[in-house]
Amino acid sequence: MSEPITLNVGGKLYTTSLSTLTSFPDSMLGAMFSGKIPTKKDSQGNCFIDRDGKIFRYILNFLRTSHLDLPEDFQEMGLLRREVDFYQIQPLIEALQEKEVELSKAEKNAMLNITLDQKTQTVHFTVREAPQIYSLSSSNMEVFSARIFSTSCLFLKLLGSKLYYCFNGNLSSISSYLQDPNHLTLDWVASVEGLPEEEYTRQNLKRLWVVPDNKQINSFQVFVEEVLKIAMSDGFCIDSAHPHTSDFMNNKIIRLIRYNYSTDFEVHRNWLAITHSLPLSQWYYEATSEWTLDYPPFFAWFEYALSHIAKYFDPQMLVVENLNYASHATIFFQRLSVILTDTLFIYAVHECCRCINGKRAAKDILEKPTFILAVLLLWNFGLLIVDHGSVKWRSFSFLHVTLLGLIVCLVSALSLGPFLVLGQLPQVISRLFPFKRGLCHAYWAPNFWALYNAMDKALTILGLKCNFLDGTKIPKASMTGGLVQEFQHTVLPSVTPLATLICTFIAILPSVFCLWFKPQGPRGFLQCLVLCALSSFMFGWHVHEKAILLAILPLRYPKQ
Numbered sequence: 001m002s003e004p005i006t007l008n009v010g011g012k013l014y015t016t017s018l019s020t021l022t023s024f025p026d027s028m029l030g031a032m033f034s035g036k037i038p039t040k041k042d043s044q045g046n047c048f049i050d051r052d053g054k055i056f057r058y059i060l061n062f063l064r065t066s067h068l069d070l071p072e073d074f075q076e077m078g079l080l081r082r083e084v085d086f087y088q089i090q091p092l093i094e095a096l097q098e099k100e101v102e103l104s105k106a107e108k109n110a111m112l113n114i115t116l117d118q119k120t121q122t123v124h125f126t127v128r129e130a131p132q133i134y135s136l137s138s139s140n141m142e143v144f145s146a147r148i149f150s151t152s153c154l155f156l157k158l159l160g161s162k163l164y165y166c167f168n169g170n171l172s173s174i175s176s177y178l179q180d181p182n183h184l185t186l187d188w189v190a191s192v193e194g195l196p197e198e199e200y201t202r203q204n205l206k207r208l209w210v211v212p213d214n215k216q217i218n219s220f221q222v223f224v225e226e227v228l229k230i231a232m233s234d235g236f237c238i239d240s241a242h243p244h245t246s247d248f249m250n251n252k253i254i255r256l257i258r259y260n261y262s263t264d265f266e267v268h269r270n271w272l273a274i275t276h277s278l279p280l281s282q283w284y285y286e287a288t289s290e291w292t293l294d295y296p297p298f299f300a301w302f303e304y305a306l307s308h309i310a311k312y313f314d315p316q317m318l319v320v321e322n323l324n325y326a327s328h329a330t331i332f333f334q335r336l337s338v339i340l341t342d343t344l345f346i347y348a349v350h351e352c353c354r355c356i357n358g359k360r361a362a363k364d365i366l367e368k369p370t371f372i373l374a375v376l377l378l379w380n381f382g383l384l385i386v387d388h389g390s391v392k393w394r395s396f397s398f399l400h401v402t403l404l405g406l407i408v409c410l411v412s413a414l415s416l417g418p419f420l421v422l423g424q425l426p427q428v429i430s431r432l433f434p435f436k437r438g439l440c441h442a443y444w445a446p447n448f449w450a451l452y453n454a455m456d457k458a459l460t461i462l463g464l465k466c467n468f469l470d471g472t473k474i475p476k477a478s479m480t481g482g483l484v485q486e487f488q489h490t491v492l493p494s495v496t497p498l499a500t501l502i503c504t505f506i507a508i509l510p511s512v513f514c515l516w517f518k519p520q521g522p523r524g525f526l527q528c529l530v531l532c533a534l535s536s537f538m539f540g541w542h543v544h545e546k547a548i549l550l551a552i553l554p555l556r557y558p559k560q
Contacts, residue, residue, distance in 0.1 A: 021063065028088045055076065112236055117252065121140070166206065168201045188217070238256060508535045
């Protein structure tokens with residue numbers, strides 16, 4: 001084992017080994033202690049690094065264990081990020097990114113529970129009426145108690161910055177009364193008319209104030225109103241199940257919740273903003289948000305049309321820079337637009353199916369053309385072939401194929417034509433087929449590639465244990481990490497988009513072959529669609545887990 005080395009990092013001393021400091025040769029520390037970069041010495045002869053000494057402990061522990069361990073109440077993530085960026089330890093950078101994603105999700109979803117109690121208490125005190133004359137007096141005083149629990153320790157700290165005890169003539173934050181990061185107990189009294197100020201101190205009676213409004217809380221109604229203001233400003237909302245909103249102020253147990261909206265919520269808000277605020281030439285170049293526009297142009301025009309309605313609900317949602325904007329009006333509009341457009345589409349499907357007449361009555365629902373048409377329209381409507389008011393399953397004439405080809409070409413020309421004229425077709429194509437997002441989606445679809453990644457991970461662990469692999473050359477983030485980005489497999493051959501295309505094509509060939517040469521009516525066509533959808537799910541590139549619905553939804557209808 002190498003000799004110990006003492007480091008002076010910003011005035012704080014650490015002792016470690018040379019092998020630990022050089023465990024990642026490409027990092028700043030690896031370069032410093034391998035002789036590539038000269039090091040400075042302090043007056044004691046220790047290696048001096050002019051960086052934050054307190055934060056360095058987490059970096060040094062990562063060098064020792066390859067794990068980023070942070071305390072639950074760690075509040076210096078920004079400073080740690082800057083220090084990690086300085087030392088350029090790539091696996092640590094990736095581990096920190098994963099930790100930040102984990103923490104952001106944990107903090108966005110939170111619950112706040114408040115239990116209230118109130119009682120009337122008689123207080124006795126003396127009143128000085130003259131220099132040597134005192135009289136004994138008593139009065140009823142309202143005593144309040146609030147037990148507060150929140151899964152978000154940051155919210156309780158925010159609450160502590162707004163609410164203060166008034167005691168002995170001074171204001172002190174309630175933060176010092178936290179039992180632990182998630183629990184807070186408040187006990188205070190209302191002001192009593194005629195009670196001298198020194199009696200509050202003598203009898204250990206605290207009053208509660210809101211800062212900076214300098215407003216005293218003398219009732220539960222005022223307390224609930226102030227806490228509600230603070231909580232809602234931090235993203236909490238009233239739990240619709242408990243209590244009932246019509247009786248909110250009269251409940252002794254109040255529950256508020258804060259939840260993270262789905263990624264799709266911010267995706268579509270951003271697309272509304274892009275199509276509304278920017279010219280057509282910038283739609284597929286705008287990258288302020290990580291959720292760039294990557295849907296086909298017709299859908300972009302649909303967002304453009306919706307944006308001109310959205311501006312009447314809340315114009316701020318249409319500002320590109322307003323990332324993660326989620327006002328109540330924005331939420332209402334997004335929900336309303338989904339409900340109305342889905343309702344309109346379902347009605348259109350219903351009207352379309354009324355135009356289809358089967359040549360014979362069918363007992364099996366899978367033999368009814370109207371049902372098959374509804375399935376295709378509602379679940380995979382791009383695969384519809386209509387001719388003279390009936391669905392043709394058994395034959396494909398040259399004329400039919402030609403007409404279908406002309407329709408596809410016309411639609412493609414209308415969709416991509418403007419971008420072809422602007423010379424932006426390659427950019428649009430790169431957005432529509434974002435291969436750089438990696439083999440697997442951030443939330444795994446449990447397909448063949450998920451098993452492939454798991455096997456690569458297992459072989460990597462086995463290789464490290466048997467010393468077949470060099471641990472310093474293997475990044476901590478991997479294909480099993482759930483991140484949306486490109487990675488190379490460690491042991492197994494890395495998979496390319498072309499490889500997934502070939503695998504998918506081979507998987508669907510038997511189904512397509514049977515459909516073409518041995519058609520079996522509507523049932524056979526629908527079964528072919530199910531098998532093709534399942535093949536695409538199993539072997540496709542960057543498949544979303546929801547894609548499995550295309551395969552399983554038609555299967556929920558049993559034989560009659």
